[in-house]
Structures are given as C-alpha cells and as structure tokens.
Amino acid sequence: MTSIEAHVLQPYKYGFVTDIESESVPPGLSEDVIRLISAKKGEPEWMLEWRLKAYRHWLTLKEPTWANVKYGPIDYQAISYYAAPKQRPKVESLDQVDPKLLETFEKLGIPIAEQKRLAGVAVDAVFDSVSVATTFRAELAKFGVIFCPISEAIREHPDLVRQYLGTVVPTNDNYFAALNSAVFTDGSFAFIPKGVRCPLELSTYFRINASSTGQFERTLIIAEEGSHVSYLEGCSAPTRDENQLHAAVVELVALDNAQIKYSTIQNWYPGDEEGKGGIYNFVTKRGACRGRNSKISWTQVETGSAITWKYPGCLLQGDGSIGEFYSVAVTNHRQQADTGTKMIHIGKNTKSTIVSKGISAGHGQNTYRGLVKIMKGAEGARNYSQCDSMLIGSECGAHTFPYIDVRNSSAIMEHEASTSKIGEDQIFYCKQRGLSAEDAVSMIVNGFCKEVFKELPMEFAVEAQNLLGISLEGSVG
Amino acid sequence: MTDQVLLEIKDLHASVEGKEILHGVSLQVRSGEVHAVMGPNGSGKSTLAQVLAGHPAYTVTGGSVRYDGKDLLELDPEERAREGVFLAFQYPVSIRGITNSYFLRSAVNAIRKHKGQPELDPLDFLQVLEDKLKAIGWDDSLMNRAVNEGFSGGEKKRNEILQLAVLEPRLAILDETDSGLDIDALKTVAEAVNQLRSPERSFVVVTHYQRLLNYIVPDYVHVLAEGRIVKSGGKELALTLEEKGYDWVRPEGAAVS
Numbered sequence: 001m002t003s004i005e006a007h008v009l010q011p012y013k014y015g016f017v018t019d020i021e022s023e024s025v026p027p028g029l030s031e032d033v034i035r036l037i038s039a040k041k042g043e044p045e046w047m048l049e050w051r052l053k054a055y056r057h058w059l060t061l062k063e064p065t066w067a068n069v070k071y072g073p074i075d076y077q078a079i080s081y082y083a084a085p086k087q088r089p090k091v092e093s094l095d096q097v098d099p100k101l102l103e104t105f106e107k108l109g110i111p112i113a114e115q116k117r118l119a120g121v122a123v124d125a126v127f128d129s130v131s132v133a134t135t136f137r138a139e140l141a142k143f144g145v146i147f148c149p150i151s152e153a154i155r156e157h158p159d160l161v162r163q164y165l166g167t168v169v170p171t172n173d174n175y176f177a178a179l180n181s182a183v184f185t186d187g188s189f190a191f192i193p194k195g196v197r198c199p200l201e202l203s204t205y206f207r208i209n210a211s212s213t214g215q216f217e218r219t220l221i222i223a224e225e226g227s228h229v230s231y232l233e234g235c236s237a238p239t240r241d242e243n244q245l246h247a248a249v250v251e252l253v254a255l256d257n258a259q260i261k262y263s264t265i266q267n268w269y270p271g272d273e274e275g276k277g278g279i280y281n282f283v284t285k286r287g288a289c290r291g292r293n294s295k296i297s298w299t300q301v302e303t304g305s306a307i308t309w310k311y312p313g314c315l316l317q318g319d320g321s322i323g324e325f326y327s328v329a330v331t332n333h334r335q336q337a338d339t340g341t342k343m344i345h346i347g348k349n350t351k352s353t354i355v356s357k358g359i360s361a362g363h364g365q366n367t368y369r370g371l372v373k374i375m376k377g378a379e380g381a382r383n384y385s386q387c388d389s390m391l392i393g394s395e396c397g398a399h400t401f402p403y404i405d406v407r408n409s410s411a412i413m414e415h416e417a418s419t420s421k422i423g424e425d426q427i428f429y430c431k432q433r434g435l436s437a438e439d440a441v442s443m444i445v446n447g448f449c450k451e452v453f454k455e456l457p458m459e460f461a462v463e464a465q466n467l468l469g470i471s472l473e474g475s476v477g
Numbered sequence: 478m479t480d481q482v483l484l485e486i487k488d489l490h491a492s493v494e495g496k497e498i499l500h501g502v503s504l505q506v507r508s509g510e511v512h513a514v515m516g517p518n519g520s521g522k523s524t525l526a527q528v529l530a531g532h533p534a535y536t537v538t539g540g541s542v543r544y545d546g547k548d549l550l551e552l553d554p555e556e557r558a559r560e561g562v563f564l565a566f567q568y569p570v571s572i573r574g575i576t577n578s579y580f581l582r583s584a585v586n587a588i589r590k591h592k593g594q595p596e597l598d599p600l601d602f603l604q605v606l607e608d609k610l611k612a613i614g615w616d617d618s619l620m621n622r623a624v625n626e627g628f629s630g631g632e633k634k635r636n637e638i639l640q641l642a643v644l645e646p647r648l649a650i651l652d653e654t655d656s657g658l659d660i661d662a663l664k665t666v667a668e669a670v671n672q673l674r675s676p677e678r679s680f681v682v683v684t685h686y687q688r689l690l691n692y693i694v695p696d697y698v699h700v701l702a703e704g705r706i707v708k709s710g711g712k713e714l715a716l717t718l719e720e721k722g723y724d725w726v727r728p729e730g731a732a733v734s
Contacts, residue, residue: 420573424533429570432530433584433640434558434591443583447574447623 012269015239018104018209022128024083027212029076031055034182037082037129041151041185044158054171054181061175067338068367068399069307071243071280079245081183083128083210094133101125101132108236109463110205121201121232122147126217128210129185136200145229146191147202150218153189160191164222168251168288168315176247176309177284180216184249187217192227192258201230201457206246208237208268208279214245221251223258225291230261230457236304237269241277243306244269248283256291256318261299263456264312265464268304273362275334278306285312286342289321289350297324298341299455301464306335311369313342316350316378323352326452328464331364331396340370340401345378345411354385357449360396367399374411381411389419390448392441420448481508483545483679484529484648490539491528497538498524500704506648509676513690513715514683516701517723522683523567525701526652529681530564531557544648558584559591563646565637567653571625577636578606578620581643588644609642613669631662638669649673650681655689667692687719700726 025036034055038048063074085098094114102113105125111117112125112133122136124147131149140147146157154161171181188204208215223229237244246268252260262285271278281304287296298312314323325341343352358366366389374381389398398419406413422444430440446453446465453461484506491499498521506512516522528535529542531554542549549557572580585605586596597605610617615635625633634654641649651670655663670693674680682693690698690712698714699706700723708714708726718726 426570426572428530428532428554429566430572431554432558432564432566433580433644434555434587435583436555436587439583439587443575443580444572447572450574 012239014108014236014267015269016107017238018100020098020100020209021086022083022210023086024080024210024213027078027080029079029081029183033081037183037185040082041154043151043154046158046162047154050166050171051182054178055183057172058175058178058182061178063175067309068365068369068401069309069336069338071307074245074280076179078212079214080210080212081214081216082185083213084130085127085132094135097133101127104207104209105205108205108207110234121203124149124188124202124204126186126188126204126206128208128213128215131186131188140198140200143196143199144193145196145198146189148189150187150189150220151185153220157189157191160222161189161220164251164253165220166251168253168286169249169284174284176282177249180218180247180249180284184216184218187219187248188221189219190221190229190231192223192229194224195226196224197227198229201232203232203234206233206235208235208244208246211240211242211244214247217246217248219248219250221260221262222253223255223260223294225256225258228259230263232263232265232457232460234265234267236267237279239269239272239277243271243278243280245280245282246305248285250283250285250312252287252296254287254289254291254294254296254321257293258291259295259297260287261297261457262287262312263460264298264300264302265460266300266302266304266308270304270333270335271306273333275306275363278335279304281305281308281310283310285310286315287313287323288315288317289323289347290317291321292318292347293320294318295322295324297326297455299326299452300328300339301452301456302327302329302337302339305337308337308339310339311342313344313371314352315344315346316352317346319347320349321347322350324455325352325354325356326455327356328359328449328452329357329366330359331361331366333362333364336365338367338369340368342371343373343383345372345374345381345383348378349380350378351381352383354383354387355451356387357452358387358389358398359392359445359448360389360398361392363395365397365399367401369401369403371403371405372413373405374408374413376407378408379410381408383411383413385413385415387415387417388448390445391419391421482506482543483508484681485543486540487542488540489525489528489537489542491524491535491537493524493535498704499528501540502701502704502706504699504706506679506681508647508679509674510697511674511680511682511693511695513695513698514681514701515685515687515698515715515718518685520701521704522685522701523652526564526650526681526683529650530554530562555587559588561647563641563644563649565634565641565649565651565654567656569625569633569637571623571628573623573626575624576621577624578602580624581606581640584640584644606643610639613638613642613672615639615669630657631659634658634662634666635669638666638673642669642673647677648679648681650683652683653685654682655684655686663689664692687715690715702726
C-alpha cells in the first residue's frame with residue numbers, strides 16, 4: 001500500500017502571499033477592539049450593541065471539545081481581528097480597485113475586473129476583513145436583487161438586516177458563532193425579492209492574506225416568497241507555519257416556495273505533510289426553511305483546512321419544506337474533518353436528504369457527524385441518509401456518528417452506510433487497461449463522489465473535480 | 478498465422494511475498510496462435526498471467542520476457558497495456574459511479590494517445606462500440622452500468638471479453654475466464670473470443686478445466702505444475718489431461734495434493 005500512499009504529495013497551489021500594505025488592529029480581543037471594528041465599518045449603534053452582547057455571552061462559554069479532532073489550545077488574544085488592504089479608496093468602478101488585489105483574484109481564477117469578469121456569475125471578493133469588489137451589482141439591481149458586502153448592507157439596508165440577522169444562528173448558538181457575532185468583519189448579503197429567479201449565480205470568494213489574523217465572515221441570504229437563488233462560495237489562504245482561525249456564520253432564510261442552493265468549495269490551506277500550519281475552519285451554517293414548500297440545499301466540497309468543524313443544517317419549519325445536504329470531505333496528510341449536517345423536521349410532510357462522502361488519505365481523519373431530528377408535530381416526515389467512506393492507504397481513518405431523534409411515529413427514516421478502500425487491485429485493473437495511476441485515482445474518486453458533484457452548479461463541477469484530483473494527487477501510485 | 482514471435486518467455490522466475498511461485502517458465506507464442514496453459518490449483522497459472530501484466534505484488538527474480546521485440550519486464554503495467562497486452566481478469570474489480578462506457582472510452586483514448594492517434598469523442602466512441610458489439614453479437618446492456626458494479630459472475634466475464642474486443646490487444650491473456658460460468662455463458666464468451674481470433678492477435682488461455690478448450694480450440698497446450706511447464710503438446714493433450722488428471726504429468730517426486 002505504500003506505493004499508493006506515495007502519490008498524494010502535491011503542493012498546495014494557492015499558497016502565495018499578496019505583497020500589499022495592510023492595516024490591522026493589534027492582536028487581542030476586548031470590547032474596545034469590537035468598538036474599533038464597528039467604527040471602521042461605520043456601523044449604526046444597534047449593530048455595536050448586538051456585537052457587544054454576543055461578546056459578553058462568549059466570555060461565559062467554553063470552547064467545545066466534543067468534536068473528533070485534536071489541536072492545541074487557541075490563544076484568542078494572539079489573533080488580530082481586523083486586517084484590510086491600506087488606503088482603500090471609495091471605488092466608483094471595479095477597475096479602480098488596487099491592481100494587486102485584482103491580480104490576486106485573477107490568480108485564484110476569480111477575475112473581477114469589468115472586462116474579464118466571469119459570465120453568468122456575480123462575485124463578491126473578500127480579502128482578509130473587507131470586501132474589495134462585487135461584480136454585476138447594477139445588473140442584479142434591475143431585478144431587485146441586492147448583492148453586496150454585509151458591512152454595506154448593515155448601513156444601506158438596516159431594516160432587512162435587523163429583521164433577519166441572528167434569527168437562524170442566534171448569537172448564543174455556540175462558542176464560535178458567538179465569537180463571530182462579536183467580531184465579524186465582512187461577508188456577503190443577498191436578498192432575492194418575491195417571485196424573482198436570480199438571473200446570475202451569486203458567488204463569494206474569501207481570501208485570507210495577512211498573517212496572525214483570523215477571518216470572521218458573516219453571510220446572510222434571504223429568499224422571499226417564490227424566489228430562487230444559487231450561491232457559491234470559494235476560499236483559499238497562503239501557506240504558513242501558523243494556524244489561522246476562520247470562524248464564519250452563514251444564515252439562509254427561505255420563505256414560501258423559495259429555493260436556495262448553497263454550494264461551497266472549501267480550499268483553505270490544509271497545512272503541510274507533517275500537519276504544520278493550516279486553517280482551523282470552525283463554521284456555523286444553517287438555513288431556515290420558514291415558508292411552506294421552501295427548499296434549501298447545501299452542497300459542499302471540503303478539500304482544505306487543517307481542521308474542519310462544520311455542520312450546515314436546515315430547520316424545516318414550513319410544511320412541505322425540503323432540506324438537502326450533499327458533501328464531499330477530503331482529508332489528506334494530517335488533516336482532520338468533523339463535518340456533517342443537522343436536519344430538524346418541524347413542519348408537516350417535511351423531507352430531508354443527506355449524502356455524505358468522506359475520503360481519507362495519508363494520516364487524515366474524517367468524521368461524519370449528523371443529526372436528524374423529527375419533532376412531535378412533524379407528521380409525515382421523511383429522511384434519507386447515505387454516508388460513504390473511502391480510505392486510501394492504511395494510516396488514515398473514517399468515523400461515522402449518525403444521531404437520530406424521532407418524536408413522531410409517522411416518520412420514515414432510511415440510513416445507508418458503506419466503507420471502501422482504494423486498493424492496489426483497483427489501480428492495477430485501471431492500469432491494465434492503459435490508464436495512468438493518476439487517472440485511475442481520479443476516476444475512482446470522482447465515481448465515488450458523483451452523486452455530490454452532480455448537485456454543483458455546472459460552472460463549478462469541473463473545478464471541484466480538478467480540485468479533488470489535486471488534493472489527492474500523490475495518494476496512489 | 479505468421480512466424481513472427483510475439484511473446485518469448487525464457488526461464489521466468491517470480492515470487493510473491495518472498496515465496497517463489499514460478500521456477501523457470503519458458504514459452505514462445507507466435508502471432509495468431511492460441512496457447513492454453515493448464516494446470517492444477519496452485520501451479521502458478523494465475524501468477525504467470527499477473528506477472529505478464531505487471532501486477533506489483535509479484536516480483537520477477539529471474540529470466541526474461543520479450544514482447545514484440547521489447548523487454549516486457551521493463552515496462553510499467555499501463556505501458557504494457559498501451560502496447561497491446563490485455564489481461565482478462567479472473568476477478569475483475571468494480572468501480573462505482575463510473576459507467577462502463579466512460580471507463581472503456583478512457584482506456585481506448587489512453588491507448589490511442591500512446592499510438593499518436595487522435596482521441597475519440599463520446600459520439601465517435603459510441604460508433605466504435607456499436608461496431609464491436611455487433612461483431613461479437615452482443616447488446617449494449619452492460620455499457621451504461623457502473624464498471625462491474627453489481628454484475629453477476631457471468632456478466633463480469635462477459636465484460637472482460639467486451640473490453641478485449643474494444644481495446645484490440647495483440648496479446649490477450651485470459652485468466653480462468655471459464656471459472657464460475659454455466660455452460661450457456663461459457664459458450665457465449667467462447668464464441669465471442671473465437672470471433673476475436675485473428676492472424677495478428679495471440680491468446681494465452683489460462684484454465685483449470687478442459688471444457689473451455691472444447692469451444693476455444695488451442696493450437697498448443699502447456700501443462701504448468703509447481704511453477705514449471707512440465708508438458709507441452711497439441712490440443713489433444715487437453716483431452717488426455719481430462720481423462721488422466723494432472724497427477725499423470727506431475728513432476729517426479731512431487732507430493733500429491
């Protein structure tokens with residue numbers, strides 16, 4: 001099996017650092033720091049109060065230890081909570097954005113300059129603690145769609161933000177959500193008005209650049225009655241020996257008959273082969289299907305981060321609402337992932353589907369943790385769960401913790417699980433037909449993940465497949 | 478049949494996990510010939526097939542193998558495949574989520590690329606596939622299923638022969654293709670193999686039983702016992718073996734198992 005393992009050693013492709021002057025607040029967390037962040041963002045008083053309340057609650061909490069991951073203590077006073085490229089001018093047009101920033105995003109495959117921007121995809125580009133550009137805003141506005149940095153939404157659309165912010169993930173939801181609520185800096189805000197089918201894919205790309213910082217992004221997406229939106233997020237960070245914290249909160253709200261499709265391609269720096277460096281990706285994502293027959297679908301391809309702690313879930317409140325979770329999580333080298341979903345069935349005839357694919361290679365540890373809860377009033381609820389694990393090599397691990405809590409006897413639950421191993425025999429079979437080892441692994445892994453990839457927006461499905469190929473390159477020989 | 482020697486195995490020694498299984502096998506196969514390699518369980522038949530294909534679990538400890546003028550043992554398994562060496566596996570593996578037709582097209586294109594030919598797009602490939610299926614008289618029912626996933630034993634063996642038909646190797650090694658097949662399936666598979674015989678293609682048919690050779694009639698029969706070829710002859714040798722059993726040809730002093 002050693003020849004199989006010998007293959008995964010492909011360097012991280014997005015590990016460069018942009019040499020740009022930035023201003024950051026000194027490391028440390030206090031009410032003063034929060035006031036400073038709030039002032040830098042030009043926030044109204046209510047927002048500052050909201051943050052401080054979250055912070056005071058956070059001080060009473062203990063960092064959770066139940067996840068199946070191991071890491072040293074995080075010194076929250078050693079993190080800088082705000083970093084931004086210096087002297088960011090009030091840009092009138094995207095072409096006025098600092099060329100170094102444009103270049104950075106272009107290098108990452110996310111061109112944002114007017115003449116180069118991706119067709120059919122509106123992009124909000126977030127660099128450290130600030131959004132540097134958002135494309136296609138005017139075009140979207142014609143349809144009544146608001147797509148902008150959340151810091152701007154707080155200033156420009158305070159009523160909408162106040163109505164929904166923290167209603168899906170309350171500030172006291174958990175340790176990292178409370179921390180995020182206190183110190184979040186930027187992220188995206190999307191509002192799709194009643195009856196509108198968003199004409200473009202919406203996308204946010206998060207880039208960490210500065211060292212010794214954390215990134216605390218906050219995203220809020222609201223889909224009004226009968227509206228549809230597909231949103232995709234991507235991310236990456238430089239190669240560094242230090243661990244950097246990324247603690248995000250994402251909230252989705254779908255009203256009657258609305259549909260939100262939220263896709264993630266997570267490619268934070270995973271650390272080196274020995275497990276040095278890498279992002280701690282501790283994220284709370286939740287969608288509320290508030291309306292009747294509303295639908296929220298999460299699709300995630302998690303290939304990066306030293307540690308992933310993430311359970312995108314759905315609160316199925318509206319009768320007939322639908323929640324979906326499709327996930328591919330890859331852990332290679334010393335990466336650890338504890339990820340899954342929570343499907344909370346509250347309304348009648350609610351349905352949820354969970355398809356989780358975990359791939360472990362090297363010394364990677366991959367845990368699926370999922371909760372399906374059928375509340376008393378959720379008459380006629382249905383859930384289908386499928387958890388598949390694939391092992392590459394003999395030093396890695398796959399773990400599955402499915403929790404099921406059923407309080408209504410009319411529920412129909414299905415759970416399937418499998419574990420398989422890419423072996424020499426599978427590779428040899430492909431080679432004997434003329435395929436290279438790389439093509440063989442890529443084929444076997446892509447076949448394994450097919451049910452998830454087909455859920456991705458077409459523009460990104462190919463990217464995801466390639467990314468997976470890169471992440472596992474070198475794992476098989 | 479031509480006189481051109483396609484495969485020349487000389488005094489081949491091979492071991493697995495430190496234990497020598499082949500103790501000096503020699504065999505010469507000319508273009509267009511069909512050679513049957515028979516022998517009792519544990520005689521090294523499958524080892525020979527795997528070694529020729531380059532399975533990494535087997536180590537060649539001595540001897541040589543020339544194929545089409547090249548040192549076969551120097552080539553990686555995928556290079557051997559691209560050069561026209563095909564192994565029909567005794568136990569084909571399955572690949573979830575990948576259709577047979579996608580898998581085969583990838584294989585065809587890997588081989589075409591190696592030969593400097595343009596790759597086939599899905600439509601071109603479909604045409605090639607249809608022609609091949611027609612030639613061996615099979616339908617396309619296996620093509621849109623995932624590779625060997627949930628296939629019956631017979632379907633797996635048929636699938637191996639189908640791949641053989643599409644990949645057009647110069648040397649096809651059939652490793653116990655008859656095992657686990659009922660008589661009807663055996664006939665179907667054998668008829669397809671017979672369709673694929675040609676002056677440019679050689680076969681090494683590894684089998685335990687004579688019955689396959691009623692349908693795929695070999696030019697030569699070799700008996701492998703304890704890692705050596707102990708007897709060679711024409712097709713009638715298979716019948717003698719059927720009648721007398723393998724003890725008849727067992728090397729002197731070997732234990733009867």
